[in-house]
Amino acid sequence: MEMTLRWYGKNFDSVTLKEIRQIPGVKGVITTLYDTTPGEVWQPERIAALKKDVEDAGLKISGIESVNVCDSIKVGDGDRDKYIDNYIQTLKNLGEADIHMVCYNFMPVFDWTRTELARRKPDGSTGLAYNQKAIDAIDPDHLAESVQKMSNGTVMPGWEPERMAQVTKLFDMYKDVDGEKLFDNLVYFLKAIMPVCDKYDINMAIHPDDPAWSVFGLTRIINSEAGILRLMKAVDNVHNGVTFCSGSYGTNLENDLPHMIRALGNRIHFAHVRNLKFNDTSRENYDFEEAQHLSSDGNFDMYEIMRALYETGFDGPIRPDHGRMIWDEVDKPGVIPGYGLYDRALGATYLNGLWEAIDKAETRGIPSGLREKNLHK
Numbered sequence: 001m002e003m004t005l006r007w008y009g010k011n012f013d014s015v016t017l018k019e020i021r022q023i024p025g026v027k028g029v030i031t032t033l034y035d036t037t038p039g040e041v042w043q044p045e046r047i048a049a050l051k052k053d054v055e056d057a058g059l060k061i062s063g064i065e066s067v068n069v070c071d072s073i074k075v076g077d078g079d080r081d082k083y084i085d086n087y088i089q090t091l092k093n094l095g096e097a098d099i100h101m102v103c104y105n106f107m108p109v110f111d112w113t114r115t116e117l118a119r120r121k122p123d124g125s126t127g128l129a130y131n132q133k134a135i136d137a138i139d140p141d142h143l144a145e146s147v148q149k150m151s152n153g154t155v156m157p158g159w160e161p162e163r164m165a166q167v168t169k170l171f172d173m174y175k176d177v178d179g180e181k182l183f184d185n186l187v188y189f190l191k192a193i194m195p196v197c198d199k200y201d202i203n204m205a206i207h208p209d210d211p212a213w214s215v216f217g218l219t220r221i222i223n224s225e226a227g228i229l230r231l232m233k234a235v236d237n238v239h240n241g242v243t244f245c246s247g248s249y250g251t252n253l254e255n256d257l258p259h260m261i262r263a264l265g266n267r268i269h270f271a272h273v274r275n276l277k278f279n280d281t282s283r284e285n286y287d288f289e290e291a292q293h294l295s296s297d298g299n300f301d302m303y304e305i306m307r308a309l310y311e312t313g314f315d316g317p318i319r320p321d322h323g324r325m326i327w328d329e330v331d332k333p334g335v336i337p338g339y340g341l342y343d344r345a346l347g348a349t350y351l352n353g354l355w356e357a358i359d360k361a362e363t364r365g366i367p368s369g370l371r372e373k374n375l376h377k
């Protein structure tokens with residue numbers, strides 16, 4: 001695996017490339033042209049400038065997160081072929097720039113959804129959280145205002161005011177799009193882009209729905225082992241792959257994360273590894289928060305997640321996912337929710353440590369059970 005950090009570009013991220021380079025073991029960034037609109041072609045000059053920024057700082061571009069897919073493609077309307085052509089051109093331009101991994105999602109209208117962006121924990125740090133009651137209290141006719149109030153005015157991706165002004169129109173676009181239609185549109189899109197991915201060896205890596213179920217009546221399909229395996233089979237090309245995001249699939253406790261990783265095997269091209277802490281698992285008050293990466297601070301066994309990735313021979317980029325705000329970083333202007341420096345750096349270091357331990361235990365050829373026996377002799 002290759003440890004990376006997400007970086008939004010010098011005009012948008014409050015974290016610098018210099019800071020990222022100083023995190024032990026981080027060699028690359030996952031980045032994007034943050035100010036492009038879904039559907040637009042990424043120009044070669046802009047890709048080259050981004051690459052130069054990253055390489056001048058002694059890092060590499062390990063992949064793109066995200067080239068967003070526009071709503072026309074998701075709903076499959078009359079404009080989709082035009083936008084698919086644009087997407088193909090963007091992939092070609094990325095391939096020419098020697099970039100080989102592209103993360104995207106196929107969630108209708110919104111990206112991830114949380115009900116609090118700064119829930120305070122007992123240690124004084126803050127993190128993102130989800131509470132079902134808060135979602136259920138939202139008046140669907142005033143979705144945008146309610147969500148803005150819920151997040152104290154901080155904007156979640158996909159919830160930008162310009163977009164929210166059109167929320168009724170967006171919901172309208174999806175009114176006849178059920179799970180099957182969305183799946184067919186995704187397959188149509190993937191089949192159309194596979195030739196350019198084959199030509200430039202670009203691994204497409206679909207990010208799961210977050211949370212892993214439908215929200216606000218909009219259907220979602222990439223949130224379970226069966227759902228993702230069905231997609232892998234429908235377009236059975238290794239370039240049609242997955243971003244394995246533990247914090248997204250893991251929102252649904254029925255998803256057995258290590259099992260899913262083993263089932264997906266070499267179709268995992270990118271990994272987001274973070275931990276969640278569940279406070280309530282009843283339907284009415286389902287409540288979880290994004291935890292420190294450490295296993296003992298949340299509900300996931302991070303060792304088992306990393307071990308499953310190791311056993312599948314995973315050699316793609318990996319990154320810590322959302323981090324908490326710690327050490328007063330919350331006060332820095334412009335920090336994108338979940339994307340401060342310090343807690344993600346701690347996450348990267350911890351995941352690197354787990355990987356090293358797993359690797360050494362494996363390559364020294366001492367099965368862990370045996371080692372225990374020897375110790376007790």
Ligand code: CS2
Nearest residue numbers: 065066103104105111112207
């Ligand atoms: C990310 C997603 O911040 C996050 O939770 O994992 O926003 C992810 O970048 C997109 O869904 C991928 O298109």
Ligand code: MN
Nearest residue numbers: 245248272321
């Ligand atoms: Mn993720």
